[in-house]
Amino acid sequence: MAGRRPGRMEPTTPQTACFEAGIKFGSLYHQFAGTPVSPDSSASLERAIEEAIGNQPFCAGVDVEILDDALGAELAEQSADYTELTGRFMEVEITIEYEGHTVVAAMAMDGDYPRMELKQIEG
Amino acid sequence: MAGRRPGRMEPTTPQTACFEAGIKFGSLYHQFAGTPVSPDSSASLERAIEEAIGNQPFCAGVDVEILDDALGAELAEQSADYTELTGRFMEVEITIEYEGHTVVAAMAMDGDYPRMELKQIEG
Amino acid sequence: MAGRRPGRMEPTTPQTACFEAGIKFGSLYHQFAGTPVSPDSSASLERAIEEAIGNQPFCAGVDVEILDDALGAELAEQSADYTELTGRFMEVEITIEYEGHTVVAAMAMDGDYPRMELKQIEG
């Protein structure tokens, strides 16, 4: 096409679905990282995160697991009896449904880094 | 006292209790403002905020009420079916117990501004 | 392929690039929404957001414009002389470079909703 560089494209529907999945992960992480958390309060926080992010468009499922064992290990090494939520203390799976496409993405630790990854795209 | 300006003082115990109360309000507001919220997800968010801030030192009670009527009125005027949590949509009361002193403070709208106020100091 | 449902796929490189773009937008928005802001402080906040998000992987460019006119109009209608940063007060463009693919995405208001969109995918 005249005036258009080869290789420049409009986003496809599955690409947009993947973009939407990314938005949810970034939102979840940066809204809730830093929240004071302990094993006693982790269950209510899991549920609130799931329902809060579940409000966002195209979100078909949000599953958050706060890792009480990892929290407990952290608390055993420090003076306070709570800590701040960060990637080390949670695993997340989010399912996006966007115009007939389903994207599943997850966050878990990859060594010392909380890796957010696309798992599967369907449709 | 030589070398000391008149009127300069070490903080008293009740003043420190008030400082602690302020910390909790600032924490609560800026941790959770911006959270996606709707009437369907407000109950889990209330509970998570109460338990999260309740982890902080000297916190004897945290009561959060998300105002579903105010949320509903907002949603009726906009295109999305959720909004972002902000001071207009919640009332908060926090009780601090610090070295024999009890401080009660609250946040509610004062006109268009979410006012955080000391209500009472005891002990 | 036996055992595999038709239509289920591994993510492609451009899809992953789009996912990464989404992560940056969600991060930016939910990290900085709620920040106290006024026309006097908007320039330093723009720069800090650009450099903070620019730290994230695959981020080749972050351009944040805080809309001082929109801020000014808001302040003219309220009692306080600052407000909280939200989508209404900023425009953002982010460029991701991921394994030879370049994704440009942007956020701007779409009516009353801060719309995050893929603009272009190249490579």
Added chain:
Amino acid sequence: MAGRRPGRMEPTTPQTACFEAGIKFGSLYHQFAGTPVSPDSSASLERAIEEAIGNQPFCAGVDVEILDDALGAELAEQSADYTELTGRFMEVEITIEYEGHTVVAAMAMDGDYPRMELKQIEG
């Protein structure tokens, strides 16, 4: 006074000044904790935090120092070339002026805990 328990009091002006100081510390910490930060981006973040919190009522001074040495030590031990801002990486001093009273408060690490403390009350 009949019907009033001994020891229950209205807040004094200096107590309110201390409450206001606490609000600023909690706000600062929970707004900006989690921000992606590296030695290259710390200067712009310091300035943005100072100006953002400086918008809040009664704030006469905000001084934030992001500890590039502590950041550098952290980065040397991990795989990513940035980390998330947390109390370990900053020192903060805030001055409040409230109805003729000046309160200075600071945050710095106390062992492994980011301690926020009243330093001095004047007026």
